[in-house]
Amino acid sequence: MPEPRRRRAATEEKVTRVLNAAEEIMLLEGYAAVTSRNVxxxxxxxSPLLHYYFPTIDDLFVALLRRRSERNVEWMAAALASPRPLQAWWDLASDPRGTALFIEFLAAANHRPTLKAQMGEVAREVRRMQMEVLDKILPEYDLDPHEFPPALLAATMQGLALGLVADETAGYETAHKQARAAMSRLVERLEQQRTRRL
Known part of the structure; x- marks a missing residue:
């Protein structure tokens, strides 16, 4: 079976520029502003040259999601393998730029079935990775997996980070600073507890 053709360096550079521009537009103006003309x-x-690389806007969104999700999977794997996995995970999950972009992807996916399906695949892969690691390390934090199952902790960590960044980005005053500080204290306490046990 023949190997797929590789893109030339000039083509790769243009594709990277298109993806970078689309990501910036999503962050600054929202996903609805990502049009072929705008990018x-x-x-x-x-616009015709952009359509040569990405025939539809859905193709562009999916390529952008794949690029971002590949990085996120790598970053999540590194965080979970770090000496302070919960702290590294919390730092990654509560990163304003990454989470704000994820919120835009969620909004776009509500109107784009292809993107929604791709996001579901990524979410399942990341959650599986998180739960596998949590299953192994929960005893190190002196957390009973029956009382605090990996699914609960993974959803809590990701959900809280998503909610906090969404409120911060939107400028809503929902006591998000207090919640962020409290979560940081909890994670630090759990990491200290784990260090003492190891």
């Missing part, structure tokens, strides 16, 4: 104008391409 092309931002980087000095014509």
């Amino acid at each position: 092309a104008e931002r980087i000095g391409l014509t």
Whole structure:
């Protein structure tokens, strides 16, 4: 079976520029502002040339999600393998830029079935990874997996981070600073507890 053709360096550079521009537009103006015209104008391409690389906007969103999710899976694996896994996970999950982009992907996925399906695959892969690691390390934190199952802890960590960043980004005053500080204290306490046990 023949190998798929590799893109030339100039093509790769243009694709990277398109994806970078689309990501910036999503963060600054929201997913609805990601149009072929808007992205092309931002980087000095014509719309037909952009459509050569990404025939539809769905193709562009899926490529952007894949690029971001590949990085996120790598970062999550590194966080969970670090000496302070809960702390590294919390830092990653509560990163404002990454979470704000994820919120835009969620909003776009509500209107784009192809993107929604791709996001589901990524979510399942990341959650499986999180739960496998939690299953192994919960005893190190002196947490009973029956009382605090990995599914609960994974959903709590990700959900709280998502909610806090969403409120911060939107400028809502929902005591998110107090919640972030309290979660940071809890994670630090759990990490200290784990260090003493190891």
